[in-house]
Amino acid sequence: MSHDGADLARSSTPPKRVRNAAATREAILRSAVIAFTRHGYDGVGVREIAQSAGVTAMLVNRYFGSKEQLFTEAVDTAFAPRTVLSDNPATLAGDVAARLVERTAPESEHLDPFLLMLRSASNPRAAEIVRAGVERHAGRYLSELLEGPDADERAMLAHSVIAGFWLMRKMLGSTALVTADPDELTRRLEALLVIALSPSREK
Amino acid sequence: MSHDGADLARSSTPPKRVRNAAATREAILRSAVIAFTRHGYDGVGVREIAQSAGVTAMLVNRYFGSKEQLFTEAVDTAFAPRTVLSDNPATLAGDVAARLVERTAPESEHLDPFLLMLRSASNPRAAEIVRAGVERHAGRYLSELLEGPDADERAMLAHSVIAGFWLMRKMLGSTALVTADPDELTRRLEALLVIALSPSREK
DNA sequence: GTCTATATAATGATAGAC
DNA sequence: GTCTATCATTATATAGAC
Numbered sequence: 239m240s241h242d243g244a245d246l247a248r249s250s251t252p253p254k255r256v257r258n259a260a261a262t263r264e265a266i267l268r269s270a271v272i273a274f275t276r277h278g279y280d281g282v283g284v285r286e287i288a289q290s291a292g293v294t295a296m297l298v299n300r301y302f303g304s305k306e307q308l309f310t311e312a313v314d315t316a317f318a319p320r321t322v323l324s325d326n327p328a329t330l331a332g333d334v335a336a337r338l339v340e341r342t343a344p345e346s347e348h349l350d351p352f353l354l355m356l357r358s359a360s361n362p363r364a365a366e367i368v369r370a371g372v373e374r375h376a377g378r379y380l381s382e383l384l385e386g387p388d389a390d391e392r393a394m395l396a397h398s399v400i401a402g403f404w405l406m407r408k409m410l411g412s413t414a415l416v417t418a419d420p421d422e423l424t425r426r427l428e429a430l431l432v433i434a435l436s437p438s439r440e441k
Numbered sequence: 442m443s444h445d446g447a448d449l450a451r452s453s454t455p456p457k458r459v460r461n462a463a464a465t466r467e468a469i470l471r472s473a474v475i476a477f478t479r480h481g482y483d484g485v486g487v488r489e490i491a492q493s494a495g496v497t498a499m500l501v502n503r504y505f506g507s508k509e510q511l512f513t514e515a516v517d518t519a520f521a522p523r524t525v526l527s528d529n530p531a532t533l534a535g536d537v538a539a540r541l542v543e544r545t546a547p548e549s550e551h552l553d554p555f556l557l558m559l560r561s562a563s564n565p566r567a568a569e570i571v572r573a574g575v576e577r578h579a580g581r582y583l584s585e586l587l588e589g590p591d592a593d594e595r596a597m598l599a600h601s602v603i604a605g606f607w608l609m610r611k612m613l614g615s616t617a618l619v620t621a622d623p624d625e626l627t628r629r630l631e632a633l634l635v636i637a638l639s640p641s642r643e644k
Numbered sequence: 645g646t647c648t649a650t651a652t653a654a655t656g657a658t659a660g661a662c
Numbered sequence: 663g664t665c666t667a668t669c670a671t672t673a674t675a676t677a678g679a680c
Contacts, residue, residue: 257663257664258663259663262663264666278563279483280563281483281563281564281653282482283655283656284655284656284657285654285655285656293664293665294658294664294665294666295657296657296658296664296665296666297663297664297665298656298657299656299657299658300664303658304656305657310491348647352642355613356562356563356608357562357563358561358563359559359560359563359608359612359613360480360481360483360484360559360560360561360562360563360612362486363555365613365614366614368613369613369614369615369616372613372615373615373616373617373675375619377615388621388625390616390617390627391617391618391621391626391629392629393617394609394615394617394618395606395618395629395630395633397605397615398602398605398606398608398609398610398618399595399601399602399605399633400605401604401605401608401609402459402600402601402602402603402604402605402606402608403598403605404599405559405601405604405605405608406597406601406604407560407601408601409563410558410562410568410571410572410575411568411572411574411591412572412576412580412582412597412600413455413576414576414577414593414594414596414597415594415597415598415601416593418594422591422594422641423594425641426594426595426598426637426641427598427600429636429638430598430602430633430636433629433632433633433636434629434633438625438628438629460645460646461645462645465646482671486672486674487674488672488674496646496647497646497648497676498674498675499646499647499648499676500645500646500647501645501674501675502674502675502676503645507674507675508673508675509672534656562676629668635659637672
């Protein structure tokens, strides 16, 4: 499929793909993030990921060594950008609540890192990789944003609330949360996040 | 361990197990609850479950039809008893918070239905089965205990908080939550649950 | 009532051709 | 740089012996 003759203009390759290691690696990684987010670590095979990237399964191991190492890079890629976190501490809880309700809506098909986390956490190996990723990115960023004592603890408690909500509303599809009024739900979530993020009153 | 030959004492079968359909079924179901809680729906095979029950994999399908139907019964069995919920609405939040911190402690190996839920939710089929189980048991019980409007929504929001905490502290092993002071953690969780369970102020 | 043996399909990973 | 072909393992589920 391809001739790289210089002057054979007419029959020049309709090249379905450039043979480029870096680009191929990139394509596999992008497919991996999507697939792992949709189906979790155990729920997807390397064949499937490779096919979405337009290559064969072999190249996955060629470029990443193993499924586990591919997952490690995918987690890092997925958690690097901010998704639900805003940068203004004053409006943080409200912003997060609003985006969360929006993204967990039944009609939304948003691919969120929290889904990657929830769907992969049942595998202990994957869970450890995800823990490291969370603490390195979102957790660390949020901790730095918070003032007062126990910033890490409060950040992870907020993550607990967010993750639990993703699980019950989007993954499980809890009837009460799916049919609830979004504005009402947003207010409740905001109240929860305010509590989770606040420094403790007593000591 | 029983020989049922009346007078053939010597050559009677050294029966390693009583051939009893009901008892075998029960044993399989008990093993299934444990295995599914430890490893999730996709994380365990029928062979493994059968072996723990002292039988072969064949009998699982014989008595339950399929792995999926076995899971359905296991979910029902696991969610039937109350685990973290107390029966006094006034002390509910505090009671749940205390038990939760205790059971998610690093040294605890408690097999909680929430673990079964979290570890199986990545499989869509299993997630639907779990959703039905939760709404039928714990969710319904909690809803009836609550007074005021939106009882279902508040109940599921509380479940979100509990599930998220199980995930971040026990499954992921978040450093901040593992090393946090348990009393401090309990106070924060109690505050979160109070908010989750309270009827909304405005409307 | 329970077993052994097997059918069928999928997995992660690798060897070697081009 | 990428492919086809294959290995070894494991999964659920079933057929038929005892």
